[in-house]
Amino acid sequence: MATSFRRFGRRLVGSISRNNFSTSCEKQLIQQQDGGGKSLNLYSAINQALHIALETDPRAYVFGEDVSFGGVFRCTTGLADRFGKSRVFNTPLCEQGIVGFGIGLAAMGNRAIAEIQFADYIFPAFDQIVNEAAKFRYRSGNQFNCGGLTIRAPYGAVGHGGHYHSQSPEAFFCHVPGLKVVIPRSPRQAKGLLLSCIRDPNPIVFFEPKWLYRLSIEEVPEDDYMLPLSEAEVIREGSDITLVGWGAQLSVMEDACIDAEKEGISCELIDLKTLIPWDKEMVEASVKKTGRLLISHEAPITGGFGAEISASIVERCFLRLEAPVARVCGLDTPFPLVFEPFYMPTKNKILDAIKSTINY
Amino acid sequence: MALSKLSSSSSRLTNLLKPVTTSFLLHRPISTDTTPLTIETSVPFISHQCDAPSRSVETTPKELLSFFRDMALMRRMEIAADSLYKAKLVRGFCHLYDGQEAVAVGMEAAITKKDCVITAYRDHCTFLGRGGTLLEIFSELMGRKDGCSNGKGGSMHFYKKDANFYGGHGIVGAQIPLGCGLAFAQKYSKDETVTFALYGDGAANQGQLFEALNISALWDLPAILVCENNHYGMGTAEWRAAKSPAYYKRGDYVPGLKVDGMDALAVKQVCKFAKEHALKNGPIILEMDTYRYHGHSMSDPGSTYRTRDEISGVRQERDPIERVRKLILAHDLATEKELKDIEKEVRKEVDDAIAKAKDIFHSPDAVICFSYSQESPMPEPSELFTNVYVKGYGVEAFGADRKEVRGVLP
Numbered sequence: 037m038a039t040s041f042r043r044f045g046r047r048l049v050g051s052i053s054r055n056n057f058s059t060s061c062e063k064q065l066i067q068q069q070d071g072g073g074k075s076l077n078l079y080s081a082i083n084q085a086l087h088i089a090l091e092t093d094p095r096a097y098v099f100g101e102d103v104s105f106g107g108v109f110r111c112t113t114g115l116a117d118r119f120g121k122s123r124v125f126n127t128p129l130c131e132q133g134i135v136g137f138g139i140g141l142a143a144m145g146n147r148a149i150a151e152i153q154f155a156d157y158i159f160p161a162f163d164q165i166v167n168e169a170a171k172f173r174y175r176s177g178n179q180f181n182c183g184g185l186t187i188r189a190p191y192g193a194v195g196h197g198g199h200y201h202s203q204s205p206e207a208f209f210c211h212v213p214g215l216k217v218v219i220p221r222s223p224r225q226a227k228g229l230l231l232s233c234i235r236d237p238n239p240i241v242f243f244e245p246k247w248l249y250r251l252s253i254e255e256v257p258e259d260d261y262m263l264p265l266s267e268a269e270v271i272r273e274g275s276d277i278t279l280v281g282w283g284a285q286l287s288v289m290e291d292a293c294i295d296a297e298k299e300g301i302s303c304e305l306i307d308l309k310t311l312i313p314w315d316k317e318m319v320e321a322s323v324k325k326t327g328r329l330l331i332s333h334e335a336p337i338t339g340g341f342g343a344e345i346s347a348s349i350v351e352r353c354f355l356r357l358e359a360p361v362a363r364v365c366g367l368d369t370p371f372p373l374v375f376e377p378f379y380m381p382t383k384n385k386i387l388d389a390i391k392s393t394i395n396y
Numbered sequence: 397m398a399l400s401k402l403s404s405s406s407s408r409l410t411n412l413l414k415p416v417t418t419s420f421l422l423h424r425p426i427s428t429d430t431t432p433l434t435i436e437t438s439v440p441f442i443s444h445q446c447d448a449p450s451r452s453v454e455t456t457p458k459e460l461l462s463f464f465r466d467m468a469l470m471r472r473m474e475i476a477a478d479s480l481y482k483a484k485l486v487r488g489f490c491h492l493y494d495g496q497e498a499v500a501v502g503m504e505a506a507i508t509k510k511d512c513v514i515t516a517y518r519d520h521c522t523f524l525g526r527g528g529t530l531l532e533i534f535s536e537l538m539g540r541k542d543g544c545s546n547g548k549g550g551s552m553h554f555y556k557k558d559a560n561f562y563g564g565h566g567i568v569g570a571q572i573p574l575g576c577g578l579a580f581a582q583k584y585s586k587d588e589t590v591t592f593a594l595y596g597d598g599a600a601n602q603g604q605l606f607e608a609l610n611i612s613a614l615w616d617l618p619a620i621l622v623c624e625n626n627h628y629g630m631g632t633a634e635w636r637a638a639k640s641p642a643y644y645k646r647g648d649y650v651p652g653l654k655v656d657g658m659d660a661l662a663v664k665q666v667c668k669f670a671k672e673h674a675l676k677n678g679p680i681i682l683e684m685d686t687y688r689y690h691g692h693s694m695s696d697p698g699s700t701y702r703t704r705d706e707i708s709g710v711r712q713e714r715d716p717i718e719r720v721r722k723l724i725l726a727h728d729l730a731t732e733k734e735l736k737d738i739e740k741e742v743r744k745e746v747d748d749a750i751a752k753a754k755d756i757f758h759s760p761d762a763v764i765c766f767s768y769s770q771e772s773p774m775p776e777p778s779e780l781f782t783n784v785y786v787k788g789y790g791v792e793a794f795g796a797d798r799k800e801v802r803g804v805l806p
Binding site (some may be wrong): 105126156159369 | 598
């Protein structure tokens with residue numbers, strides 16, 4: 037897995053934002069060059085981004101359960117020592133409170149970087165995110181907003197997490213206008229995207245692939261850089277089928293692409309990065325070229341974000357499609373403990389779906 | 397003391413000579429005596445908005461010995477779960493209860509299986525206290541068929557319907573409103589039962605606790621909210637997370653009692669009192685001052701946010717098992733040797749249950765096990781699709797071959 041992620045790193049494309057979604061920032065988006073920087077794993081890259089965020093903006097705060105000790109995944113290590121207890125602090129165990137507090141903090145013009153310990157625990161805060169954060173600007177006719185709010189939460193399978201440490205709840209939040217949902221695939225992406233999210237003038241839910249915290253290692257530039265939101269990226273070019281995914285699933289998909297190539301199938305792999313508002317144009321352009329689409333995510337298939345992508349692309353590319361859109365996703369069951377390997381959208385499942393789409 | 401030493405050495409001698417007779421003798425004087433005994437609790441109860449129960453607790457030699465045995469069993473079970481986790485036989489997350497045994501044991505001594513119990517994910521011992529078996533526990537921990545939920549849930553999801561154990565819940569604080577709902581149903585059924593909803597000091601800061609408490613007080617529900625205060629919500633000390641760590645007072649208008657949760661007799665006394673109170677007057681909060689020896693979960697060494705001295709200090713001065721051991725010896729209800737033998741027995745019981753729960757295909761001596769094949773196998777793959785909806789409504793999965801697969805339910 038780590039190797040395929042290193043590959044992603046070198047392919048990094050960093051063009052200027054085509055969509056005008058990420059208008060945010062006081063800083064210019066920095067164009068990324070290949071290579072450079074230190075070799076870092078994903079949690080260290082997040083840690084670096086948080087350091088930069090706090091350093092560059094004296095009104096940025098990091099808080100959540102156990103964050104001042106470094107957090108359960110060590111993402112916030114050293115922050116409290118460096119920036120003090122008044123800017124990096126633990127909260128009681130109350131997710132609804134954490135997010136509500138963050139909205140208030142952000143509404144006064146601060147950058148509130150809240151951590152929810154696991155994405156599985158974000159649901160007590162669901163009301164605050166959906167009804168308060170997402171609609172604050174709209175309801176107040178732009179008098180108020182909580183654009184400085186970024187909610188970080190580790191999501192996804194980890195091999196043995198069971199029901200409440202493995203879920204991928206991104207689709208719930210993709211149903212909420214006013215929010216942005218961003219998921220990085222690698223350390224370099226994580227750092228750049230997280231800094232963009234923190235500085236973006238909209239509330240953002242930033243899901244971090246917890247499986248990759250230590251596994252994914254990549255050269256990450258040490259400087260302050262941002263990667264554009266709402267801009268997808270072709271991380272592998274191909275001509276026969278387009279594959280769309282995000283986060284940890286991309287490495288599984290990349291493996292399937294490599295295997296498919298051995299059988300003469302050329303796959304184009306797209307990292308969506310921002311789930312809403314998503315880069316329809318790039319996916320559309322790719323599907324117009326290949327004529328086929330496969331979407332893969334860990335979350336259960338029904339009502340997953342793959343369904344939205346599928347519907348949109350069928351609308352836009354109906355006459356160009358050579359086969360129905362394929363979805364290789366989690367099963368419609370609660371996230372299982374012992375049956376995690378059956379549940380997961382594995383490489384072989386994706387490879388089978390690629391083949392049956394090609395041979396449709 | 398000298399007397400007990402003498403008798404222990406003499407029984408060791410007997411043991412050497414005739415081991416069978418000794419183990420037979422072991423049950424002789426100790427577990428049957430029901431002569432009443434009155435023992436003072438370690439510290440007074442502290443009350444809020446109610447009178448405290450008496451510090452003098454009625455018990456019997458039989459009960460004290462059963463406390464010792466049950467707590468020793470729980471302790472051993474948790475230590476074994478720790479090793480199984482480290483051997484990667486238990487997957488998922490795993491939260492151990494060792495140190496807090498007196499709460500589970502004392503509570504069970506005061507209530508019946510008709511009363512409901514609901515707790516969070518640190519639930520192995522609560523389940524055992526409700527009458528769950530070691531085999532069910534270890535099988536569930538390892539995701540085997542013989543587990544109490546068919547191996548589906550794993551370490552933190554135990555349930556036992558026939559003993560009204562409504563489960564270990566994975567989301568912090570989410571079980572408290574559920575518990576109040578159980579109490580609501582009990583108020584209707586008028587069968588003089590109550591619900592014990594257990595939560596930790598971390599969960600005590602969740603908003604839903606206060607919502608549920610208000611409703612329970614408003615409608616006088618027979619709900620007993622038990623805050624197992626082990627002083628750390630994961631790595632956060634209680635005082636860092638709570639403006640007032642006096643959790644028994646935090647119901648404001650709801651009465652509360654603070655109890656030494658390391659003293660099984662005190663726990664028993666207060667649970668008995670609380671049950672009577674709840675049936676007459678509605679909800680009450682019990683704060684059990686207790687301690688977990690392990691870290692929060694298996695990935696927490698438990699030593700970064702507290703000192704080793706603190707842990708060993710509690711072990712030496714407040715350990716619930718040692719307290720009962722001392723009581724038994726002081727009242728001369730059994731000898732040290734006999735208590736040691738109980739611990740040996742318990743150890744064997746745990747080892748046997750683990751051996752039985754281990755899968756034949758994963759056992760290092762698979763060949764031998766295969767010939768007996770008593771061990772609990774892995775669940776059928778179809779188990780993944782069962783119980784998502786009621787029988788007859790199978791789950792659809794979209795297969796890689798572009799066909800919908802309908803899970804066939806048994």
